[in-house]
Amino acid sequence: MSAPASAPHFLSAPAGSVLLGAEIVVRALRDQGVEHIFGYPGGAILPVYDAIFQQDELHHILVRHEQGAGHAAEGYARSTGKVGCVLVTSGPGMTNVVTPMTDAMMDAIPMIIISGQVPTHLIGTDAFQEADTTGITRNCTKHNVLVKDVNELAETIHKCFHIARSGKPGPVLIDIPKDVQFGKGVYVAPDEVTKYKTYPYAIAASDPKIAAAVDLMQGAKRAVFYTGGGVINANAANDLRALVHATGFPITQTLMGLGAFPADDPLNLGMLGMHGTYEANLAMYHCDVMICIGARFDDRITGKLAEFSPNSKKIHVDVDAASINKNVRVDVGIVADAGEAIRAMLAEWQRRNAKADSAGLAKWLQKIQEWRAKDSLAYEHSETIIKPQYAIERLAHFTASQNPIISTEVGQHQMWAAQHFPFYAPNRWLTSGGLGTMGYGLPAAIGAQVAHPDALVIDIAGEASIQMNIQELSTAVQYNLPVKVFIINNEWMGMVRQWQQLIHGERYSHSYSEALPDFVKLAEAYGALGLRATRPDELDSVIAQMIAHPGPVMADIRVDPKENCFPMIPSGAPHYAMILKDGDIAPVSPEGLMMV
Amino acid sequence: MSENKLHTLFILSDNERGVLARVTALFSARGYQIQNITAGEINEAQHLSCIAITTEGTAETIAQIKAQVEKIVAVRSVVNLTEAQGAVQRELMIVRVRRDAPKHDALVDTLNELDARQIAADEESTSFELTGDTRAINQYIARLNALGAVEIARSGIVGMAPVKLH
Numbered sequence: 001m002s003a004p005a006s007a008p009h010f011l012s013a014p015a016g017s018v019l020l021g022a023e024i025v026v027r028a029l030r031d032q033g034v035e036h037i038f039g040y041p042g043g044a045i046l047p048v049y050d051a052i053f054q055q056d057e058l059h060h061i062l063v064r065h066e067q068g069a070g071h072a073a074e075g076y077a078r079s080t081g082k083v084g085c086v087l088v089t090s091g092p093g094m095t096n097v098v099t100p101m102t103d104a105m106m107d108a109i110p111m112i113i114i115s116g117q118v119p120t121h122l123i124g125t126d127a128f129q130e131a132d133t134t135g136i137t138r139n140c141t142k143h144n145v146l147v148k149d150v151n152e153l154a155e156t157i158h159k160c161f162h163i164a165r166s167g168k169p170g171p172v173l174i175d176i177p178k179d180v181q182f183g184k185g186v187y188v189a190p191d192e193v194t195k196y197k198t199y200p201y202a203i204a205a206s207d208p209k210i211a212a213a214v215d216l217m218q219g220a221k222r223a224v225f226y227t228g229g230g231v232i233n234a235n236a237a238n239d240l241r242a243l244v245h246a247t248g249f250p251i252t253q254t255l256m257g258l259g260a261f262p263a264d265d266p267l268n269l270g271m272l273g274m275h276g277t278y279e280a281n282l283a284m285y286h287c288d289v290m291i292c293i294g295a296r297f298d299d300r301i302t303g304k305l306a307e308f309s310p311n312s313k314k315i316h317v318d319v320d321a322a323s324i325n326k327n328v329r330v331d332v333g334i335v336a337d338a339g340e341a342i343r344a345m346l347a348e349w350q351r352r353n354a355k356a357d358s359a360g361l362a363k364w365l366q367k368i369q370e371w372r373a374k375d376s377l378a379y380e381h382s383e384t385i386i387k388p389q390y391a392i393e394r395l396a397h398f399t400a401s402q403n404p405i406i407s408t409e410v411g412q413h414q415m416w417a418a419q420h421f422p423f424y425a426p427n428r429w430l431t432s433g434g435l436g437t438m439g440y441g442l443p444a445a446i447g448a449q450v451a452h453p454d455a456l457v458i459d460i461a462g463e464a465s466i467q468m469n470i471q472e473l474s475t476a477v478q479y480n481l482p483v484k485v486f487i488i489n490n491e492w493m494g495m496v497r498q499w500q501q502l503i504h505g506e507r508y509s510h511s512y513s514e515a516l517p518d519f520v521k522l523a524e525a526y527g528a529l530g531l532r533a534t535r536p537d538e539l540d541s542v543i544a545q546m547i548a549h550p551g552p553v554m555a556d557i558r559v560d561p562k563e564n565c566f567p568m569i570p571s572g573a574p575h576y577a578m579i580l581k582d583g584d585i586a587p588v589s590p591e592g593l594m595m596v
Numbered sequence: 597m598s599e600n601k602l603h604t605l606f607i608l609s610d611n612e613r614g615v616l617a618r619v620t621a622l623f624s625a626r627g628y629q630i631q632n633i634t635a636g637e638i639n640e641a642q643h644l645s646c647i648a649i650t651t652e653g654t655a656e657t658i659a660q661i662k663a664q665v666e667k668i669v670a671v672r673s674v675v676n677l678t679e680a681q682g683a684v685q686r687e688l689m690i691v692r693v694r695r696d697a698p699k700h701d702a703l704v705d706t707l708n709e710l711d712a713r714q715i716a717a718d719e720e721s722t723s724f725e726l727t728g729d730t731r732a733i734n735q736y737i738a739r740l741n742a743l744g745a746v747e748i749a750r751s752g753i754v755g756m757a758p759v760k761l762h
């Protein structure tokens with residue numbers, strides 16, 4: 001199927017050329033600036049793999065399970081701000097990406113998924129490896145399309161990239177029957193596509209809503225910024241810092257928003273919500289003006305809705321109009337890109353030469369200082385057993401100079417990482433927040449490492465979660481991606497055990513990680529370096545060896561199996577009902593019991 | 597919170613594969629009810645379709661539903677016909693009366709009185725069409741059913757937003 005010698009290569013053919021559908025796919029990706037795609041081949045997508053074989057600008061990373069491809073694309077996207085790309089075959093290839101698509105949908109991650117489909121004439125016949133891809137993925141994609149005409153292929157792909165990255169970003173799936181990949185059609189370049197769905201973006205400093213927001217901020221005595229993943233999406237960390245410092249108001253971030261504001265800034269209260277700090281949650285409860293930017297009032301943030309920040313005026317900036325007033329009614333809703341809105345607020349603040357109410361603010365910061373003095377992240381140290389929080393603190397200590405990228409799995413270790421690993425810049429923190437997908441961390445780390453070959457990339461894992469996508473260690477070895485897997489091994493599905501202890505009468509139903517593999521041997525079996533620390537005095541040298549090793553490493557850190565993650569606001573409880581340590585009463589209401 | 601009531605949303609969309617499925621999937625995924633729904637192509641050259649959905653909710657819920665539907669890529673605009681002054685809404689119903697119906701003559705008299713239009717007839721039955729807003733259609737149905745055996749089909753709402761909202 002080689003092209004005639006005279007025909008230009010499909011990557012250099014002028015727009016308007018007739019190309020094979022499969023060539024159009026690769027060409028369109030290249031023209032969209034895609035350098036890496038994560039995937040796994042199969043019958044229905046082979047023509048695209050054939051086109052990939054015949055060029056060297058689009059690099060394909062072969063994973064070991066399509067779920068790995070999806071999370072790798074998410075890690076790639078979150079660590080770069082670009083669209084993450086996935087290539088899979090029909091049927092099981094596609095269904096294996098349903099979890100990452102749902103994950104990306106929840107966490108607003110821009111992603112393109114290209115799936116092969118059975119040829120058009122077989123659609124609907126229960127053909128081999130046929131699945132109703134657009135039907136199955138309808139609710140877990142921002143948009144999806146089945147392309148039936150090869151002449152619509154290029155335009156469709158370009159439009160899908162626009163959709164994936166604009167407005168609230170999300171996953172977009174393009175399903176391509178095999179006959180369309182083999183068909184011939186005209187290639188159109190991205191700039192030839194003119195009709196796009198438009199999304200709200202800009203807002204002027206002179207907009208009355210900005211004025212209303214700044215009015216509230218100027219009058220505030222107890223203001224707090226509450227910011228989230230939208231600030232990362234908007235690439236607006238610097239603008240946020242400028243606004244926070246101009247006002248002098250304290251700031252708390254969601255799990256998804258960590259890194260948007262430097263951890264060591266005195267105004268930073270750390271994370272809020274279920275496992276957030278005492279000072280952050282009490283500031284949310286007692287504030288008189290809340291400035292929410294790029295966050296979505298998730299139930300792990302609000303706790304009991306009826307008692308959520310009862311006395312505050314609320315400003316909410318979100319690029320998604322449906323996010324405003326969805327869970328919490330606000331006083332000023334601003335539908336715009338976070339960066340645009342922050343810059344507009346700052347411009348208006350400066351134009352007015354505004355000052356915060358200094359007496360009010362001083363009293364407020366004083367109060368916050370008292371809450372902070374509780375030291376809610378404190379834990380009991382031990383000479384004999386490694387405390388998980390301590391392991392993460394040492395990891396942060398030894399990697400600080402290298403500005404590492406951290407991913408996590410899901411569970412207690414994820415929360416301890418959020419609490420004890422300080423972030424100073426955006427796009428260095430990759431975690432599955434909305435869906436809470438165990439198995440996210442290793443492939444996400446691989447995706448980030450592909451995008452940043454020289455960075456130190458570490459997956460802070462749990463021994464249960466890591467087993468959900470452990471096969472991707474093989475991908476890391478194949479591509480010599482030196483990711484570090486730092487397993488906080490407490491032998492339990494710790495987060496489940498903690499809930500069973502606190503809420504289910506200490507009935508530990510199926511939460512013990514029986515029959516654990518020997519992670520050191522397992523790492524070695526994959527061709528990676530395996531390390532283990534069982535005592536506190538072994539920890540530092542294991543971390544040092546892990547960092548020094550030029551290839552992938554899996555470190556099995558044996559920690560206190562019964563440590564609980566505090567602070568904790570039990571599900572459905574108000575912000576002031578926080579458990580700070582073992583033995584505190586967990587006031588779980590009947591409604592709270594229903595929450596997850 | 598305002599009270600629960602019925603609202604009809606008029607959705608103008610690109611006539612793409614799967615738009616209707618996306619709209620209904622959104623309703624079921626988010627737990628919104630569909631009281632009735634109509635859809636059809638209205639401009640082939642411009643690939644335009646319209647969908648009218650009637651759902652129940654508070655003003656806040658309806659605002660949320662509207663914002664969610666507007667996010668669907670193929671959707672161009674959403675107008676709440678129930679709130680839009682000058683919007684028009686109609687339903688079509690078809691009524692079939694069998695010749696051997698016990699109250700045949702009373703049924704036909706009623707239909708004539710309601711200005712129903714005869715659209716088909718054969719040895720066994722006569723069929724009529726009637727249009728009106730939902731409240732009128734509900735009244736017609738009640739009156740006809742009171743007269744006994746009669747077959748009825750109704751379309752659901754077809755509506756149009758006022759010019760200034762387009």
Ligand SMILES: Cc1cc2nc3c(=O)[nH]c(=O)nc-3n(C[C@H](O)[C@H](O)[C@H](O)COP(=O)(O)OP(=O)(O)OC[C@H]3O[C@@H](n4cnc5c(N)ncnc54)[C@H](O)[C@@H]3O)c2cc1C
Pocket residue numbers: 106107108167168169227228229230231233234253254255256257271272273274275276293294295296297298300301317318319320323336337338339410411414415432433434435436437495
């Ligand atoms: C075990 C576990 C425990 C958890 N505990 C906590 C906890 O204690 N605290 C906590 O914070 N979270 C916690 N989470 C995460 C939580 O479930 C949510 O994922 C998280 O709170 C959502 O973050 P967010 O509000 O920043 O929204 P995101 O999900 O990041 O969404 C971003 C918001 O910003 C908007 N947006 C996107 N792009 C832009 C843009 N360019 N401009 C403006 N707006 C934009 C989007 O429309 C959306 O509304 C936990 C998760 C797990 C798995």
Ligand SMILES: Cc1ncc(C[n+]2csc(CCOP(=O)(O)OP(=O)(O)O)c2C)c(N)n1
Pocket residue numbers: 409410411412413414435436437438439461462463464465466488490492493494495496
């Ligand atoms: C795919 C998936 N299945 C189940 C869960 C529910 N869940 C949340 S945390 C957790 C335990 C995780 O255990 P581990 O990875 O060892 O982390 P730890 O909590 O011990 O730090 C489970 C089962 C989930 N989040 N994701």
